[in-house]
Amino acid sequence: MSAVRQECIVPGCNRTAVTRGLCHSCYMVARRLVKNGVTSWITLKSAGLATGRQYRAFGTGPFVIAFAKLQDASAEPSNEEPAEPENTDAS
Numbered sequence: 001m002s003a004v005r006q007e008c009i010v011p012g013c014n015r016t017a018v019t020r021g022l023c024h025s026c027y028m029v030a031r032r033l034v035k036n037g038v039t040s041w042i043t044l045k046s047a048g049l050a051t052g053r054q055y056r057a058f059g060t061g062p063f064v065i066a067f068a069k070l071q072d073a074s075a076e077p078s079n080e081e082p083a084e085p086e087n088t089d090a091s
């Protein structure tokens with residue numbers, strides 16, 4: 001059985017994937033983009049530039065896969081619409 005070494009899914013990047021199918025440096029960039037509201041993990045995922053979080057500790061059954069999707073959907077709302085600015089109009 002050959003060792004399962006997952007490569008970063010970003011084209012041209014051959015480093016070892018550590019998180020979401022990305023290597024550490026790609027993940028850091030992606031995370032910053034998501035954090036700054038430039039994109040979302042859901043968008044990156046549909047563009048093939050990230051995978052869902054994995055819950056390997058809990059197995060790989062259908063429930064875990066569904067659960068991972070649920071987590072992605074709830075923890076990372078899409079950034080389609082800009083967040084409304086805080087209403088600082090204090091009465």
Ligand SMILES: [Zn+2]
Binds near residue numbers: 008015022023027
């Ligand atoms: Zn990479």
